[in-house]
Amino acid sequence: MTDAFDPVRITDHRGADDLLSAGLGLRKLSGGLSAFVNPLAPTPAELRRRAIQSSWRGIADLGPLGGFGSVYGAVPDVPGREFTAFAWLPGARQPHRVLAQVPDAFDREKRCLVVSASSGSRGIYGAIGLAGAWGLPRGCAVAYTDKGTGAGYFDTADRTGVALDGMRVRAGEAALEFEPTGAPTDAGIATKHAHSGDHPEADWGRHVLQAARFGLAMLDRAFPEEAPFTPQNTRIIATGISNGGGAVLRAAGDDVDGILSAVVALEPNIHVPGHGRPFYDYATEAAVLLPAALAAPDFDGVPFARAGVVMPPAWALRGAALGAHGRLRGFTPQAQASEALAMLRASGWRDEALKVAASSAALDLWRSVSVAYASSYLRRGPGDMPCGFSYRVQHPAGVATPADAMLRVAWWADGSGVPPHAGITLMGGTDLSLDPTLAGCLCLRDLWTGSGADAVAVGEAVAATSAALPREGLPVFVVHGTEDGLIPVAFSSEPYVDWLRASGRSPVFWNVPHAQHFDAFLAFPDFGDRHVPLLPFGYAALDRAWEHLATGRALPEDALVRDAQPRGPGVLTARTLGLPPG
Template sequence: MAAVRLLGALLLAGGAVAPPVPAAAEVAPRPAWLRVESHRTLDGLSDDLVTAGRGVGGLLSGPAPGYADPRAPTAEELRRASMFRRGDAGFGFGRLFGPNVETATGRLLEDDGRIAGEEYLAFTDDPAGRGSRHVAVLLQVPRDRSGERNCILAVPVNGSSALFRDIVDFGFWGLRRGCAVVYTDKGAGNGVHDLGTDTVHRIDGTRAPAAEAGEHAHFAADLAPEARRRLLAEAPHRIAFKHAHSRRNAEAGWGEDVLRTIRYAFWQLNERAGSERFTRANTLVIVAGNSNGGGAALYAGEADDAGLVDAVLAGEPQVQVRPEARAVVAYRGRERRDPGRTLLDYFTFGNLYLPCAAPALPEDAPGRAGIARAAERCASLREKGLLAADDLPAQAREALERVHAYGYDREVEILHAHNYSVVPDATAAKYVSAHGRFGVEDRVCGLSFAAVDAEGRPVAAPPEVLAQSFATAPGGAPFGPVDIVNDRDPTGPRRNALSVSPSTGRQDYNLDGALCLREMAVGGSPEARRVQAGIAEFLANGNLRGRPVIIVHGRLDDRVPAAFSSRPYLALNSLAEGDRGNLRYWEVENAEHFGLSGPGFDTRFVPLNLYLLRGLDALWAHLTAGAPIPPSQVVRTTPRGGRAGSAPPLVAAAVPPPAAEPAAGDRIEVRAGRAAIPD
């Protein structure tokens, strides 16, 4: 940290380092890559930065936000709906953690989670013109800024979601500390272009004709009018998404996008103050993200060669590591060499075998009952020579064993059916299109996106669905009636889950499409090589440049398994940094990816969010007071138990903080590229 503190003020427009600027100096010019779209002030009562005026009580038991006119929501209504996250007190929200709880002490705060302040919306672009365009940014500045020190928390948002997605989960932590908090969608946010009506989102979520929105659009597909008409003639009602169809391979720029938003925050804070009061020398900067936001946080740490960032927190990071034969992860008697897997690799493998494996899962596995065509998928896999067993029970067991042999841990099997219910085919298609820089008109693997009717046939998206999509769409399908469509169904385009595979003649969850997506990840076709070249642009190198970093991951994460992401990154980091490294890895028992607490989840899982907040507390104490960060360890927790749907409330003793001196059987050891994870 001492080396970081020797840096001078950041030259915001170019990212270089300059001598300290006197407090009374003129404000730096607006960076050429920046467009500030709006500014508003929130009183902390009728509206606020965290709960949109509802307070934690409203998130726990109040009605979900609505619209005066569902077909024409206002920007304020869309913001309120985007920020709404239904809390569960039994799971600990509002009692053990949340915007109304002081995490370190458990004290409940009188403001019920409401925080007053200012909010800015802006777009940034890659100044070199090679990377992301229209990267959406939200800057929140609390009214009661820290009197102790200047600070900025930078949050690359989770998934392909709206900018407001992570506020109530952990972004509020920075506001509570009196820090400015700046969020970015990483060029992959909630831009929805309905090609039929040719309408798009503005940055505030309201919709407009693409020509009218112009540069103020979140995203508009790069299609000439004639090309758009031609596509709609062949495939009516199709929809394009920013993450999938921008042709920018946004992930390749995630780290730089995060750093650019920090530079924006410095500029905006100083422009707002009227003098150069925020400099790199007097401001703490922490980056924190979850899921692919966690991956972006690590990419930012690797990309930051100017010392812009003091520390990083990465929750269940979707990070994809470069191949490294010297890296080894040892766990439960199995050693995996070069253990990292790319997202498309494990998504497309799971997409092949998980629906067939469903009958071999426990009967109470969440989502198992919803996989109604397991027999059809198994039979088609058998015909293709991808299974050897002859009857359904044996085929299901064989499919499950193949998933385990691939590298999935045994204990995540309880979530395999739910993992498949979260449509890995749609996510894989999104990433294939993004990494290969394909446009919406390419319809890779015969897959596209559209609203569908009850029979799964494409129809025009209802006006109210489009109007509210900023708050409901997770940056891609599915949402509402919008879903992934198999354009190669011999009976005509149909929702993928209901469609027929051309080569099998069965409703087998479109095995042909699943095989095509798998080929994109590991095959040798020109299209596959194009996708794989895109992936190679962002593989992590593990070098975090000595700064303090905490990775927090749930042991039961089946969406972004620790076996393919955090554990391999830990091993790679030890090779990249050796004794200079300052990475801590906390693996939390009984925590899964989504933080779900409904029936089937309530009895089994604990909230990972609590540990993200504890990680931020630990980094703050380390940066401001020199406190040691708890070492790498497995954090032992106790699930709530009871009967599904009526689990007893989670108690504090069940979710202990990471130990300053973990027991020998809990300590994670890493040395010279070998990470040993306790059972």
């Protein structure tokens, strides 16, 4: 396939501005948000620094108890160059952003390219804490894709979006990361994941493979005297976490040209028809039922399920509202809670996942992410989102203020890709009842369980995200926490690995006790005490994959990582972490 990457923005990063942390180092990455000299007009360098910091903090526990930098991981200074472009898949309406980081200490004898996709719906640096942290200090180049997501938000009111350098500009002044077609001026905020019209999730594997080709092309530019860099002379390892993990597994199935040398996926959002459950199915189910189930005594003492020892009234209100809608038959709060919990268990939820999933219910993640996915699946624009939802800028007293302007210019650096956040609120999908968000949740759920035209379209869109079988002999590592409450292992990695084996493949599967989905959540009191981080197991799997490729060392065996223990109230130790022996 011939790719056109033009224009390419090339920047140098040395001294106080390196590739891995933009000069912040571990201490400042974990500190307060990197400031802008002029909060209303940050420079591209300031936006990049803030984006890197936000991305690190989004997937890693950098707190004083987490052990990063002492028990595992490091943030050394890595000077080098960055190459950035907008890349287009054939037929796409919108580009995906690609980035290649080439360290000055690139190992020309053992050519290595790590390729990754952002976690969640994050922007281009969304996997730097995994792919960059592992690859750059080893002399590997690292290529990233935002896989058609990210925080290149478009404001339909003032027609501004995000240029290649991260700056906000008006449409027509520069090429934009995302510009929706035909959006009216009163449609609010448009996001690339929800409103591109491309259904980017269907192309996540192709995004990763195109990013790998971009990385090779940029190595040709960086070292023209040693070009060409090809899959035949450069080892290419694909790695990702969460949605990024699903993207690299999808790339493994789409890789008909044999580009990839190995794949390491952490807690991947992955499914195969007839094996496990797709994310939209169990996310919308959790959005409806889990709040009601959390009123059950099974969740007493569970972080986020209780405010101290007090049960939030929202849980019982959800049970009563579901009863009024005929979705539950019980008449008392306890009967309704028990019934909702039984329904979740019957559909495959395990108790260890449900207890951690309480955090996503308390933070309203199930509803917010389901909205974005539904809009993407139906290829809706910002003014036509399903179930009456929209993204709007929330102005105090209904007027714009300087604070709004300061938030707006930082969206690309601070945004997660899925509102609400940073002054953008999720509007609509509510009614005037005591449980106002249930109406929207039921509507989103009916897009999966119903039989109307929109439900059929959602089903077809989800089917388009199914994984294909990787080529025989490709080393594939899957690393997942047993207590993942956002992408439960029972719905994703376990059935995917079983399918691979039934199809004659030999993946390595590490199932990590006490690990859950969000390492960044381990900084929460009480919550972090009960878990271990997953990221160090990803680094260890990458080490094993590299040793296999570079030295021919046999692939490790599967492991239920028996030595891992909850961190407890103190600092994480190597003994508590219990990494598999090297």
